[in-house]
Amino acid sequence: MMSSSAWFSPYDPSRRVGSVINVSPSEVKANLSDAGSGEAKWHLGDRIPAGEVNEFMFIDCGQTAVLGRLVHVWLDGAERLSVDAISMDNGLNNPIGIIQLLTSIDPASGAIFRGIKSHPRLGSQIYSAHPKLISTLAEGDSNDDEIKLDIAELPYDSTVNITVTPDKLFARHCAVLGATGGGKSYSISRLMQEVQQNGGKALLLDPTGEYADLDCETYYVGDHEKANSENSVIFPHWKLPESDIFAFLRPSAQTQSPKLSSAILSQRIARRYYGKYGEIKVNENHILIKSNQKKEPVNKALNFIEKDPNSKRWCFKHLAEQIVQECVWPTGKKTGPYPQEIDESIWGAASDGELGYCMSLISRIKSYSENQHLKWLIDPPDGKDIPTLLDEFSASRSNKRTLRLDLSAVPFEANGREILVNAIGRKLMDLARNGSINHRNPLLVFIDEAHQFLNKTIGDEASAINLDSFGNIAKEGRKYGLNVVIATQRPRDIPEDVLSQIGSLIVHRLTNYHDQEVVKRAVGTMDQRSASFLPTLSQGEALLLGIDFPFPMTVKMKKPKIKPTSKSAEYSIAWKQEYKVVRSPIVDYLDIPNDLIHDFEVLDIEYLSDEGSSGDMTYSYYFEIPSDTSEELQKAMGWSIGEFVRDIPEHVLDNQTTE
Numbered sequence: 001m002m003s004s005s006a007w008f009s010p011y012d013p014s015r016r017v018g019s020v021i022n023v024s025p026s027e028v029k030a031n032l033s034d035a036g037s038g039e040a041k042w043h044l045g046d047r048i049p050a051g052e053v054n055e056f057m058f059i060d061c062g063q064t065a066v067l068g069r070l071v072h073v074w075l076d077g078a079e080r081l082s083v084d085a086i087s088m089d090n091g092l093n094n095p096i097g098i099i100q101l102l103t104s105i106d107p108a109s110g111a112i113f114r115g116i117k118s119h120p121r122l123g124s125q126i127y128s129a130h131p132k133l134i135s136t137l138a139e140g141d142s143n144d145d146e147i148k149l150d151i152a153e154l155p156y157d158s159t160v161n162i163t164v165t166p167d168k169l170f171a172r173h174c175a176v177l178g179a180t181g182g183g184k185s186y187s188i189s190r191l192m193q194e195v196q197q198n199g200g201k202a203l204l205l206d207p208t209g210e211y212a213d214l215d216c217e218t219y220y221v222g223d224h225e226k227a228n229s230e231n232s233v234i235f236p237h238w239k240l241p242e243s244d245i246f247a248f249l250r251p252s253a254q255t256q257s258p259k260l261s262s263a264i265l266s267q268r269i270a271r272r273y274y275g276k277y278g279e280i281k282v283n284e285n286h287i288l289i290k291s292n293q294k295k296e297p298v299n300k301a302l303n304f305i306e307k308d309p310n311s312k313r314w315c316f317k318h319l320a321e322q323i324v325q326e327c328v329w330p331t332g333k334k335t336g337p338y339p340q341e342i343d344e345s346i347w348g349a350a351s352d353g354e355l356g357y358c359m360s361l362i363s364r365i366k367s368y369s370e371n372q373h374l375k376w377l378i379d380p381p382d383g384k385d386i387p388t389l390l391d392e393f394s395a396s397r398s399n400k401r402t403l404r405l406d407l408s409a410v411p412f413e414a415n416g417r418e419i420l421v422n423a424i425g426r427k428l429m430d431l432a433r434n435g436s437i438n439h440r441n442p443l444l445v446f447i448d449e450a451h452q453f454l455n456k457t458i459g460d461e462a463s464a465i466n467l468d469s470f471g472n473i474a475k476e477g478r479k480y481g482l483n484v485v486i487a488t489q490r491p492r493d494i495p496e497d498v499l500s501q502i503g504s505l506i507v508h509r510l511t512n513y514h515d516q517e518v519v520k521r522a523v524g525t526m527d528q529r530s531a532s533f534l535p536t537l538s539q540g541e542a543l544l545l546g547i548d549f550p551f552p553m554t555v556k557m558k559k560p561k562i563k564p565t566s567k568s569a570e571y572s573i574a575w576k577q578e579y580k581v582v583r584s585p586i587v588d589y590l591d592i593p594n595d596l597i598h599d600f601e602v603l604d605i606e607y608l609s610d611e612g613s614s615g616d617m618t619y620s621y622y623f624e625i626p627s628d629t630s631e632e633l634q635k636a637m638g639w640s641i642g643e644f645v646r647d648i649p650e651h652v653l654d655n656q657t658t659e
C-alpha cells in the first residue's frame, strides 16, 4: 500500500499550465501559456514554476495520469522578441515545451504503473506537479511503518523531503558516482549517519581518513598518528591466500613461482616442527634444510600441515633464506659402493643456476620485510587482526553497529592497499557464505574512492591476479544480506558485471562522456534526456535513480550532520597564513620590512625616555642600536651600531618595557 494519506488530486485548476499539441511515444509537445511571462506564478503560498526546465508535470489522460518532466521550452519565430522586455512590451506569446513522459499513475490514489499505460491525446490538459505529490511518488509503494531514510530534498523546494526505504536504496547495492567535488563523500556521510540513526549495521572503508569525525568505532591500519595498541589492526600475511602473496611478491612464472610456493610450505613446516623435528632438519635460523636430506619425512609433514588448521602460520622474514634452500637439485647421489647412481629419496646439492634465477625475488622479499610501512602485513606484532575483528563485528550478538576502518596510513607501494581491501572483501564474502552475515543480520559496506580498489589486475601477464572480491560481493552478496555502497569518481572503472548488479545510483555532477555512458548502460531507466542534466548539477545535487525508483529525479542531497573533512589543499588560506605577519606598533612605526622583523625582534633593545629640558615630562623615547643588530637590518634601515634612534612616540611602545 502506498502512503495514500499524503495523496491529493494532481488536477488543481490553479496549477494548469497548458495542453498537449503533439504526441510521440516518449515525449509530447505542449503549449505552455504561462512559460513566457518571465516569472513563476504563485498560488496559496506555493510557487508554480509553470514552464521551467526540469519541472514535473501531470498530463490528464482520463483513467490514468502521466507524470512527465519538462526538458525543453522555447518560443517560435518572431514571438521570441516578445520576452525582450526592453525592446517591446511583454506581449502575448505562445511558448512550446517538450515534456518527457516518465510513468503512468492512478490520479486518484497515486499508485504507480511502470511505463506509459495510455498516452495523452491532443488537447490533454497539463498541470504543474505539486512538490508534495512528487515526494510521495518518489517514495513509491512503501508502507507507512517502514523505516525511511531522510536523504534528500527537492532542489527547488527545500521544504519537500525525499525519503527512501533502506531496502530500495541498499538491497541491490548502491553506487554514489560523480566527478570530483560533486558531493560524493558528503552523500556517503549522510547515508552512514542515516543508517546509524536507524540502527543499521555498517562497515566503512575509509581510504583517506576524511570520515575521522564520524561517531563510530574506528580502527587504524598501519602507522597512523592516532593509532595506539587499542585501535590498531593488522592483517597478518599468513592469513592471506597464496595468490595474494604472489600478487604482492610478483614471482616469475617459470622458476620463481614454484620456489616461492615450496618455500612457504617449508616455512610452515619449520614453524610447526621447531624443536620436535624427528628426521626433519631445521637449522638454528629456523630454515628447513633440504640439500642432501631425505624427502619422505618432509612430505609426510606436508600432508599433515595441509590438513591442520593450526599450521597456517609462517614467518616472512625467513622466506628469503628459505628460497635459497629450495634451490637444490631434485635428486641426490647414492653413497657407498655406487656413488654415481641417482638417489630419488633425497634432494641433491645446492643448485647455483636456480639460485641465480631467484635472486630478484629474494631481494624483493628482503626489501619488503624491512619496509616499516608494511608492518601491519608482514610479520606484524601480535595484536587484533582484521579477520578476527570482522568475525566479531558480523556476529549477530555484536553490539557494535558501525565500524570505520581507516586505511589512510596504508601505503600505495607494492599494491598493499588493493590487496588489503580485496582480502577484506574476501573475508566478508566468507562470512556471508558461512551464514554469519545473513538476511536477519545484514551488513552494509561503504567504500569511498572505490576506483582505487575495484577492477584492478595486479602483477604482470604471467602472474596476473584479479582483485575481484568486491565484484563477487556485488554478484552474490545480495543472496546473503551483504551489500555494498561504492563511491567513485571514475564510473568507467567499475567492471560492467559489477555495475549491472547495482540497483540504485546517486549520480552527482558528471561531465565525462564515457562516465555518462557507463551510467546510462547501467540503468535502463536513464535515457539521454535525464543524462543531459548530469553536467549541470551543482554541488550536492544528484540524479537519484534505480530499479526500485519509479522515475529518475534530480534531488538535492542533504548535508550530513557531521561533515567529512575534505582533504584537498586550501591554497588561499594556507598562502594567506604564510604572509599574515604580526606587526607590532613599534615595527610599524619604524617601518621595518617584513622579512627583517625577526632580526629586529631578537634584539634586546632598551627604550629610554626623553624627558626634555624640564626633566619632569616624557616627550618621547629613544634607543641605542645594539651591537648584535644584523647587517641586513642595519643596511635596510640605514642604521649603524651605537647610533641612537630618537623621537619614538609613547603610544607605539605601549606593550614594550621602557624605563
Ligand SMILES: Nc1ncnc2c1ncn2[C@@H]1O[C@H](COP(=O)(O)OP(=O)(O)OP(=O)(O)O)[C@@H](O)[C@H]1O
Pocket: 178, 179, 180, 181, 182, 183, 184, 185, 186, 187, 489, 508, 539, 540, 541, 556, 557, 558, 559, 560, 564, 566
Ligand atoms: N549535499 C550538499 N549540500 C551542500 N553542499 C555540498 C553537499 N555535498 C557536497 N557539498 C559541497 O561540495 C564539496 C565537495 O564535496 P565532497 O567532498 O563530498 O565531494 P566528492 O565528490 O567526495 O569529491 P572527491 O571526488 O574529491 O572526493 C563540499 O566541501 C561541500 O562544500
Ligand SMILES: [Mg+2]
Pocket: 184, 185, 186, 448
Ligand atoms: Mg570524496
